[in-house]
Amino acid sequence: MKPRVFVAMPFGKRTITLTDATGGNATVEVDFNAIYTDLLAPAIEAAGAEPFRADQEVSAGNIRTDMFFELVTADFVLADVSIENPNVYYELGIRHMVTRRGTVMVNGGWSKTDPFDIRTERYFTYDGSLFNGAAKGTAKAKRAANRAAAANKLGQILRQTFSRPDVEDSPVYALLKGLKEPDWSRLDNVRAKYFCGVLESWSDRMEVARQSGHPGDILTLADEAPTTYHHRTLRLVAANSLLAMRRYERAKALLEELKRTSGSDPIKTDPPYALALGRLGNSPGAEAVMARLVAQHQGDPEAQGVLGRVHKDYWRATWRAGSTLDARRRLAFDNGVRAVDAVRCYARALESHPGEYYTGVNVIGLVAVMNFIAGQMGEAEPHFDLGEWSDQAALALLVEKTAHGRLAAARRAWGMGGYSDELIWAEATLGELALLRGHTDQAILHYRDALSHGRCTAFQAESMVDQLRLYEALGYHEQTVATIIDIASTAHPTAIAAVLSPWTKVVVFHGHMIDDPGRAVPRFPPASEPAVRTQIEAQLNAWGVGSGDLALCGGARGGDILFAEACRARGATVRLMLPLAVEAFIARSVDLVGAEWVRRFHQLATECEVAVQTDRLGDCPPWHNQWERNIRWLNQTASAESEPGHLFALFVWDRLSGDGPGGTAAAYEASDCLGATRAIIRP
Secondary structure, eight states: OOOEEEEEOOOSEEEEEEEOTTSOEEEEEEEHHHHIIIIIHHHHHHTTOEEEOGGGOOSSSOHHHHHHHHHHHOSEEEEEOSSOOHHHHHHHHHHHHHOSBOEEEEEOSSOSOOSTTOOOSSEEEOOGGGGBSOOOHHHHHHHHHHHHHHHHHHHHHHHHHHTOTTOBOOHHHHHSTTOOOOOGGGOOSHHHHHHHHHHHHHHHHHHHHHHHTOHHHHHHHHTTOSSHHHHHHHHHHHHHHHHHTTOHHHHHHHHHHHHTSTTOOHHHHHHHHHHHHHHTTOHHHHHHHHHHHHHHSTTOHHHHHHHHHHHHHHHHHHHTTOSSHHHHHHHHHHTHHHHHHHHHHHHHHHHHOTTOHHHHHHHHHHHHHHHHHHHHHTOOOOOOOOGGGOOHHHHHHHHHHHHHHHHHHHHHHHHTTOOOTHHHHHHHHHHHHHHHHTOHHHHHHHHHHHHHSTTOOHHHHHHHHHHHHHHHHTTSSHHHHHHHHHHHHHHOHHHHSSOSSSOSOEEEEEEOOOOOTTOSSOSSOGGGHHHHHHHHHHHHHHHTOOTTOEEEEOOOTTHHHHHHHHHHHTTOEEEEEESSOHHHHIIIIIOOTTSOHHHHHHHHHHHSEEEEHHHHHOSOOTTSOHHHHHHHHHHHHHHHHSOTTOEEEEEEOOSSOOOOTTSHHHHHHHGGGGTOEEEEEOO
8 A cells, every 4th residue: 555645835836036145136936836746746656655736636625625634644744845835834734733743844945944843854855946947958858857866866765754654753742742643533524424434334344254254355355445544444453353253363464564554553453463462372472562552551441451361371371281280270379470460450450440341350250260279279369459459249249230231232232233242242251250159050141142142253252262261271160161161162163173274274276267269379278278187186186185175266267167176076175266246257257169168167166165256345446456356365365264384376377478467477476475385387
């Protein structure tokens, strides 16, 4: 996604008074439109960004509204302060007020003085004399060449500048510590409503993909945002959706990318990132992330709560490998300082948000299980400095009351067509609270209602079972815990499994179609079909593809169908992912006069899952084409469905032809980032 750069500058031709070396004055005419078209816009494009100026807006509307919107939302604002232009300084002041970063200033050198304190480290000069007056003949050609060179030089500078989106350059935010940037998603004008509508539409599609268990759809949609703001926001939605689907590696990669981008908010990115690290076994890394966040945002209850979870996971890692119940209890007790740290974090979160029932039940649960272990081992109970929460019975009543209230509200909303995760989490909290109190029947009832709800995700089920496994491993309420885990295993078998991906291996295929009879230069001639089939089969044998594996491809005649047939013969699950509706796709990419490709396609369609791009992802955005989109869809699905080291990519490709954005050459290039084992068959 290219950064969007709004250019604030004078328009048209301006007469400027210059002072010469003797102190005399002279005037010169400067064409600022030429500065934009010949210098600033090419430099911005050379830096890998998209330039925009307020007078470029051709849609109906108020130019001031559009200008203000760009000043607030653009990734960067480049202000030309070459002359004392009130409009430019006014726009620069707005930008410095609404965001702490993303402002760049340039000066052509006509004015030797600047207004009070606008200079920052992102202040650059260009040779304004290249735009003084008019030039003719050879001088005009030489000036054009010099302007191009100046644009290239400035582009190199801007590229370095745009690569550091985290640098704070607003003097307002530098001096007024604690000032918070506004949330532009709440703006109420036509342009903002359009962009927020786009955001809502994409988010809705991602939610459908999450509920349907299609992580590749989520990743593909997250790549299609119309602006960098949407790109950033949708990738955060995608990361959280992938966490809910237990795709921790992919969620971690997305969040790492987000953390490097302009405008990312650590309060939003760091908690899920720490959660992904913890679920992947990197508890020290998760703890470091959250400790830093808590230090930067003192009193933030969400950060404290996640840090408590990290400490709890770290404590658990110290004893979970114990080979016997007694060994686990001894290790858990001896390393109890981690449990104490976890409770301390949860208690601090409760200080500012006592209504957070999930945090409260974690305090109750950890205190109860540590006291239980101490009693079983004949040790003194550990000391928990709980402050106002030292009365555990009172805290339990508060948690119960709050969870019941939230659950009742969520049920009312559900009855009116709305949904809230409270339907799951509040029910699970009441179940855990009943378990801790020894109320077996109530615990089972609440957990059954939570786990059997149609909107309960794999992540939510795994989170419930993960906490129950903690109690189980320490011999706490064993029989009740075993009953609830059995319920979870029936309702969410994939969530309870230790393996995160249901597939042993995932193989994605891209390849040429069988040539049309009239093709001038052969690429995949029909006579090569037997040899290509043999090589596909040999490669699948070498990779050991078979039952329990997932094969992804299109459905075109030639490579796709040969690959799908070979995978089906080996017992693999095959998914045909089509860029067009079935009949249109058959007419475009399957049918060949005198051949049986259509019959073979229909045979595969009865044996395999057939996914149509527009049905799953919606209409292709105008800034993409459906063939290139299909490549991304296939690759993102392969990446999301596989475990590291178990992804393979096979190509039937002549390694010569470049057949456009959606062709096999483009598919091979796009696969560079998959980390897959690749093989090429030349037809």
